[in-house]
Amino acid sequence: MTASKGVTTTREGGVVDVAIGRVVAGDTVLDVRRNGGMTLFKRDGSGAAQTLSAGVTAGASVVRADVLANGREMSVLWSDGTMLRAVATMELTTESSEDAWCRGITDGVLLEVNAPLDALHGAELTINLCDDVEKKSHWYGGAHTLTQLWPMERAKIETGPLYPFDHGPNGVGSVVATHWVSSSGALVFADPNNAMLHFGMNSPTESRARGSAPRYFGVGIQNLSRPSLPVEESTTPARGDGVLRLQSRANYSDAGMLHPWQNIRTEADMRSSLKLRVAVALEDDARSATREALKQLPKPDAVPADALVYKPIWTTWATAHADVTQESTLSFAKEILAAQKAASFANGSIIEIDDRWQCLYGELDFDAKKFPDPKGMVKQLHDMNFLVTVWVMPFLQEGSPACEEAKRLGYLMEGSQPPTEVGEIFNGNAGFGQILGTAVKVVVDRVDWPPGHWEGGGGGADLQPGQFRWWGTQPVRGIDFTNEDACEWFVSRLKHLQEDIGLDGFKFDAGEPCFMPYGARTRVPLKTPQEYSQLYVDKVVSKFPISEVRVAMGTNNYRGLVRMGDKDTVWGTNNGLQSLIPTLLTSAVMGYPFTLPDIIGGNAYWGQSPDSELMARWAQASAFMPAVQYSIPPWQISEEAQRASDKALQMRETLLVPRLKALMEDARDRLEPICQPLWWLTPDDPETFTIDDQFAVGRDIIVAPVVYKGASYRRVYLPRGSWREYESATVLNGERWITVAAPLEKLPVFVRVS
Incomplete structure (x- = not known):
């Protein structure tokens, strides 16, 4: 299909297809054709047009087409039952809360695709990833993924459910949005409340x-x-389908994509037809399209607490995992102090005590054997000028007093009878990998392997109604956050712990709606899966100024840190170092500027351990991000890794910290990214569209870390303007590539010359 801007005919297979109607939304025009195809273009002919298509069955004929509101609205009905309503966003009334998510989009068009319940792909809209002129549009936004690629069209993301996951079936992760932007200025913004929303x-x-x-x-x-x-498309013999695909389906049933919400009913199950709502607009470039999207999102009322961003956060996780103790925590703190003193850093960091400080999960009491004097420990840490947080999640271990109390009060999600162990192992048309992985998980949960780490471990294999499987071995239940009393109960218990022990805040884990019991039922029925995550963040996490969370969807107003998911201790884009900057930039486009990168060096899972090079390069890549988080001490890796880490942090204190307050305030007010893609500086420069290993901080700093093993040089792109390398007086003209030396202890950083 070819489409020309402002022309109402297209050719498909040599047959002229005449537009049947036009919607004018300020400077934007949408032509709708008989086959359900659409072309969005600027009225003055500037820029690139965007082609889209409603999910109309091939060969379906137009039954009715009406243009209303002086050309600012139209509706079309096809013989297959598909109906399209297109209306200029300026026509949306302030009385309708249903349209609040897109009402503010300037010169946008709201597309509402309705389809019968039995429509093969539900109510569907596809957006061509190439524009109509240069065929080179690049796309950004959407979601964190396990393999994170930038721009997005480098990936082949299989169509699947769009809600927060801890490693979703198609790779979707814990931080999710419903808008996408292109390098040519297209904005696609799906209604966050679309029922059974799927994305590819x-x-x-x-x-x-x-x-x-x-x-x-x-x-x-x-x-x-x-x-x-x-x-990644380039690693496969066949190309992807070349479209952004959005669907509102009748249900989550999909034999090729298994996930927990296939067994959970919502109000959407009562629909008589399917409806997908998506707003589209054409802006001048990717930056203006992103800003238009960010305008529609809720904003935080404050910036993160100073302690979260001005000094590194130290977590016990990767060094101790579940074996953390009072003794190991104090020893860890003393090592940190000694290293800071040697590098002439003042302390003021957070030390976060991670998994298995509790006697039982959700009990919120320190294990007396491992932590004989937690209050005294916290005082000692405060005397060392540390703030202290602990790791918590919204699960309660079966048999714990807290779980029994929550049961009695009706504060837990209920559920149906889960499948047997055998049924779980052979769920769906299970392949060898699924059978093996599930069988091993069931055995591990049954026998509590490795043993000796957790009191009350094991017994989590044969699940009972209301229980669900998680990464630990204990049977657990989840708090029902649709119940206001349950939220207040959980918050009050956290505050009691905080006041009793002297804690400063919390690291909040989990909260994704994939952690729910089979056939989950909540006191107030959930309209969408992400509503559970939103309640967790709004009703619990947001009550604590010093906090971080790893789940996000529609929670842009949260004032703490939004953490990337756990990274593996590897180099590649497959959840390793090379995925770090793409994840950071995706967070920026989605409207989460207060990003906490995951642990420097990765999580050291499955026997992994960073060598000097990986540790040094990871520290450099993280140093200019909004916050920095360590667990594996670089001094335990090598002196070389320690020197590289110290130098990167010194550069952070010299260049970033003085600018951080203003950058955070701008992020608070407008969700303006702190760390930006290079196209944020020069959005009309095509060279910036695919750069995935550099980022800008504000308008004055370019960070170009080395993220490839063995590299001692790297190419750096300098956007338009005049620049100098950090600690160099030589002025370099921008809008060109240069090659710079990057030995292991060097982080290439460039500063704008006024």
């Missing part, structure tokens, strides 16, 4: 063999048997 980007065109194993959601050790998704 450049999905594979090759069909998996009939009867092949499905993609599936797993936890903990199950993930060892799962591929890192999405796949």
Whole structure:
């Protein structure tokens, strides 16, 4: 299909297809054609047009087409039952809360696709990833993924459910948005409340063999048997389908994509037809399209607490995992102090005590054997000028007093009878990887392997109604955050712990709606899966100024840090170092400027350990991000790694810290990214569109870390303007590539020359 801006005819297979109607939204025009295809373009002919298509069955005929409101609204009905309503956003009334999410989009068009319940792909809208002129549009936004690629169309993201996951079946992660922007200025913004929302980007065109194993959601050790998704298009023999695909389906049933919400009912199950609502607009470039999207999102009322951003956060996780003790925590703190003193850093860091400080999960009492005097420990840490936080999540271990109390009060999610262990292992058309991974997880949960780490471990294999599987081995239940009393109960228990022990805040883990019991039921029925995550953040996490959370969708007003998911101790884009900057930039486009990168050096899972090079390069890549987080001490890796880390932090204190307050205030007011893609500086420069290993901080700093193993030089792109390398007086003209030396202890950083 070809489409020309401002022309109402297209050619498909040599047949002229005449537009049947036009909607004018200020400077933007939408033409709708008989086959459900659409062209969005600027009225003055500037810029690139964007082609879209409603999910109309091939060969369906137009039954009725009406243009209303002086050309600012139209509706079309096709013979297959598909109906399209297109209305200029300026026509949306302030009385309708249903339209609040897109009412403020300037010169936008709201597309509402309705389809019968039995429509094969639901109510569907596809957006071509290439524009109509240069065929080179690049796309950004949407979601964190396990394999994070920038720009997004480099990936082949299989169409699947769009809600926060801990490693979703198609690779979608814990931080999710419903808007996407292109380098040519297209904005696609889906209604966050679309029922049964599914999303795909450049999905594979090759069909998996009939009867092949499905993609599936797993936890903990199950993930060892799962591929890192999405796949990169360049690594496969076939290209993707070249479209951004959005669907509102009748239900979550999908034999090829297994996940927990296939067994949970919502109000959407009562619909008589399907409706997908998506707003589209054409801006001048990717930056203006992103800003238009960010205008629609809720804003925080304050910046993060100083302690979260001005000094590194130190967590016990990767060094101690579940074996953390009072003794090991104090020893860790003393090592940190000694290293800071040697590097002439003042303390003021947070030390976060991670997994298994509690006697039982959710009990919120320190294990007396491991922490004989937690109050005294916290005082000692405060005397060392540390703030102290602990790791918590919204699960309660079966048999704990807290769980029994919550049961009695009706504060837990209820559920149906889960599948048997055998039924779980052979769920769906299970393939070998799924069978092996699930079987190992069931055995691990049954026998509590490795043993000796957790009191009350094991017994989590044969699940009871209301229990669900997670990365630990204990049977757990989840708090029902639709119950206001349950939220207040949980918050009050956290505050009691905080006041009793002297804690300063919390690291909040989990909260994704994939951690719910089979057939989950809440006191107030959930309209969408992400509503559970939103309640967790709004009703619990937001009550604590010193906090971080890893789940986000529609919670842009949260004032703490939004953490990236756990990274593996590897180099690649498959959840390693090379995925760090793409994840940071995706967070920026989604409207989460207060990003906490994951642990420097990764999580050291499965026997992994960073060498000097990986540790040094990871520290450099993280140093200019909004916050910095360590667990593996660089001095335990090598003196070389320690020197590289210290130098990167010194550069942070010299260049970033003085600018950080103003950058955070701008982020608070407008969600303006602190760390930006290079196209944020020069959005009309095509060279910036695909750079995935550099980022800008504000308008004056370019950070270009080395993220490839063995590299001692790297190419750096300098945007338009005049620049100098840090600690150099030589002025360099921008809008060109240069090559710079980057030995292991050097982080290439460039500063704008006024």
